[in-house]
Every structure is written in C-alpha cells, then in structure tokens.
Amino acid sequence: MNIKKWLKKSIKRLSSVDNPKYEAEFLLSYVSKCTRSFIISSDDIELTQKQYEYLNYLIYRRSLGEPIAYITKEKEFWSLSLCVSYDTLIPRPDTEILVEQVLSKIKSNSVLILDLGTGCGAISLALASMCSDWNIIGIDKSEKALTIARINANKLNIKNVTFFCSNWFSNINQKFNIIVSNPPYISNKEIIFFKKDIFFEPFDALISGNNGLSDIKNIVKNAENYLFRGGWLLIEHGWKQKLQVQYLFRKYNFVEIESYKDYGGNDRVTIGKKYDK
Known part of the structure; x- marks a missing residue:
C-alpha cells in the first residue's frame, strides 16, 4: 500500500481525534523517519510490509485514545525532547x-x-x-x-x-x-x-x-x-x-x-x- 492510500484509510480510523490528518502524518513520519513535508510530497511511495503492520498497530492504539506522546514515548517541552512513560x-x-x-x-x-x-x-x-x-x-x-x-x-x-x-x-x-x-x-x-x-x-x-x-x-x-x-x-x-x-x-x-x-x-x-x- 502506498502512503496516499494508507493516509486516507488511517484518517478515517482517527475520526474521533481533533486533528486526524496531522496525527496520521505524524505517526507516519515517526515510523518512516521522514519529515512530514517529504511524506506529503511523496505520497506515491510504497510502505514496506513491516512499516504497514507497525503503523496500523500505532493507529489502533491512537484510535483507542492513547496519547501520541505515550505511543512515541516522547514529548517536546520548552524546546527540549523529553522521554515520557505511563508513570x-x-x-x-x-x-x-x-x-x-x-x-x-x-x-x-x-x-x-x-x-x-x-x-x-x-x-x-x-x-x-x-x-x-x-x-x-x-x-x-x-x-x-x-x-x-x-x-x-x-x-x-x-x-x-x-x-x-x-x-x-x-x-x-x-x-x-x-x-x-x-x-x-x-x-x-x-x-x-x-x-x-x-x-x-x-x-x-x-x-x-x-x-x-x-x-x-x-x-x-x-x-x-x-x-x-x-x-x-x-x-x-x-x-x-x-x-x-x-x-x-x-x-x-x-x-x-x-x-x-x-x-x-x-x-x-x-x-x-x-x-x-
């Protein structure tokens, strides 16, 4: 599946969150280690099977309400990248x-x-x-x-x-x-x-x-x-x-x-x- 099709599908799955498009793109950027701007301009690129399965797992967690910061184990504060956990x-x-x-x-x-x-x-x-x-x-x-x-x-x-x-x-x-x-x-x-x-x-x-x-x-x-x-x-x-x-x-x-x-x-x-x- 290419990026464009995956994003369309994932945005629907995240319909209950405030900004589903941004969050789907954010998770895709996190997994692919590519910038959001690259993802947006290169949406015909095919996802690997490993990327596809992992992304769907992360989207599932987010669809249940789990905050992205816990999914990525990271949150920026005061321009500092901080580790976070359930604790x-x-x-x-x-x-x-x-x-x-x-x-x-x-x-x-x-x-x-x-x-x-x-x-x-x-x-x-x-x-x-x-x-x-x-x-x-x-x-x-x-x-x-x-x-x-x-x-x-x-x-x-x-x-x-x-x-x-x-x-x-x-x-x-x-x-x-x-x-x-x-x-x-x-x-x-x-x-x-x-x-x-x-x-x-x-x-x-x-x-x-x-x-x-x-x-x-x-x-x-x-x-x-x-x-x-x-x-x-x-x-x-x-x-x-x-x-x-x-x-x-x-x-x-x-x-x-x-x-x-x-x-x-x-x-x-x-x-x-x-x-x-």
Missing part, C-alpha cells in the same frame, strides 16, 4: 507559562529552586537549561517517575538538577529562593468530562481531594517554612480555581499575589511572595 504526566504547553513566570522572578545566578511533583522533570529541566549556575531540586513521590526524570537529565546532559523521592516536603530540609509546582488539581467529579486521552495518565498525578484543592492547600500552607525571606511560590491550577488559590495564598501570608492566563486565555498560574515579617 509520568505528559507535559502541556500551558505549563510553559509557569516556567516563564519563574524566570521573571530570578534576579541573580545564585538561586535555589524546588520543583514539587517533578514527574518527567519538565519544569526542572526547562529551568536548568536556561542557566547552568542555578541549583534545582526536583522531587516526586513516584520512584518510577524519577527514573524518567533522570533519564531526561542524562539525555540532555543537564548537570545542575538533582532528583529525589519526597512526598511534597516530607524529605526537604533546606530553604529555597523559589518553589514551583504543577500539582494534581482535578476533582473526581470533574475528570469524567475530560477527553478519554487523560485516562491513560497516572491518576495520582491528576486528581486531588477537596474539589481539586487538597494538594495545592498542602503546598501553600507549608511553603513558607521552606522559602527564604522574599522567596516566591508559583503554582499551576485549574482554570476555575484562581479565586480559591488566591485566597489560600493570602491565608498563609503571601503577598504580591498575581494570577496569569495560559495560551488559551484561561487562568492557570498563581504566584505569591513570602511575607517579610
């Missing part, structure tokens, strides 16, 4: 807003940053890639996720990040200039309305109690003890949670509280500064 969340473009806000608060080369719930290491590695003098610690309660984070650090040859196991602050015994986190913030009731893709991701990295605010409250409540004077806390949250998160920041003595929108125009990140008593 890690897939980094979202909107989380780059969190990275941008951290960068806006760094005023010197001597800075200590804590990334809570690092997963595949996306936030830690994005920040570390910007300056080799910054010292960053990424923690997660999942050893399997930390294994992926370390693989990414080695692959990218990033040396100024340390990853270790901690359930939020349980194994933290020092202070930082900046604490950043993309914690679980989806409620049990809310998740049923998401696309089926999300059900392939680790639920304990997605779902939080108390209407999605339990982990955020835990972090905000305790962060003061782990920040230097004038240190900053930055948290990603759900698009309906801005007011509740701002309330928690005020309740636990943060000042200069601001919220920022994601690329879709939804409230996504709230930041605050430790009050200098």
Whole structure:
C-alpha cells in the first residue's frame, strides 16, 4: 500500500481525534523517519510490509485514545525532547507559562529552586537549561517517575538538577529562593468530562481531594517554612480555581499575589511572595 492510500484509510480510523490528518502524518513520519513535508510530497511511495503492520498497530492504539506522546514515548517541552512513560504526566504547553513566570522572578545566578511533583522533570529541566549556575531540586513521590526524570537529565546532559523521592516536603530540609509546582488539581467529579486521552495518565498525578484543592492547600500552607525571606511560590491550577488559590495564598501570608492566563486565555498560574515579617 502506498502512503496516499494508507493516509486516507488511517484518517478515517482517527475520526474521533481533533486533528486526524496531522496525527496520521505524524505517526507516519515517526515510523518512516521522514519529515512530514517529504511524506506529503511523496505520497506515491510504497510502505514496506513491516512499516504497514507497525503503523496500523500505532493507529489502533491512537484510535483507542492513547496519547501520541505515550505511543512515541516522547514529548517536546520548552524546546527540549523529553522521554515520557505511563508513570509520568505528559507535559502541556500551558505549563510553559509557569516556567516563564519563574524566570521573571530570578534576579541573580545564585538561586535555589524546588520543583514539587517533578514527574518527567519538565519544569526542572526547562529551568536548568536556561542557566547552568542555578541549583534545582526536583522531587516526586513516584520512584518510577524519577527514573524518567533522570533519564531526561542524562539525555540532555543537564548537570545542575538533582532528583529525589519526597512526598511534597516530607524529605526537604533546606530553604529555597523559589518553589514551583504543577500539582494534581482535578476533582473526581470533574475528570469524567475530560477527553478519554487523560485516562491513560497516572491518576495520582491528576486528581486531588477537596474539589481539586487538597494538594495545592498542602503546598501553600507549608511553603513558607521552606522559602527564604522574599522567596516566591508559583503554582499551576485549574482554570476555575484562581479565586480559591488566591485566597489560600493570602491565608498563609503571601503577598504580591498575581494570577496569569495560559495560551488559551484561561487562568492557570498563581504566584505569591513570602511575607517579610
């Protein structure tokens, strides 16, 4: 079967996804190791039997809702190519807003940053890639996720990040200039309305109690003890949670509280500064 016929057939099989043509071409590019532009301009080329069978297997997985990032075991974030697995969340473009806000608060080369719930290491590695003098610690309660984070650090040859196991602050015994986190913030009731893709991701990295605010409250409540004077806390949250998160920041003595929108125009990140008593 040639590329043109395979694409036509596969686009129909992916009719339930948002952009079936792009995704079919992406998977074809992944398997053939050819660029999408080459594929589009050379659609009369015949697929080998091995390519045909493997591509159909990948299309089948995608048709069931499995995210492409898990199929290819890779996702780009902050222009970094990151390994991902079923033990890690897939980094979202909107989380780059969190990275941008951290960068806006760094005023010197001597800075200590804590990334809570690092997963595949996306936030830690994005920040570390910007300056080799910054010292960053990424923690997660999942050893399997930390294994992926370390693989990414080695692959990218990033040396100024340390990853270790901690359930939020349980194994933290020092202070930082900046604490950043993309914690679980989806409620049990809310998740049923998401696309089926999300059900392939680790639920304990997605779902939080108390209407999605339990982990955020835990972090905000305790962060003061782990920040230097004038240190900053930055948290990603759900698009309906801005007011509740701002309330928690005020309740636990943060000042200069601001919220920022994601690329879709939804409230996504709230930041605050430790009050200098």
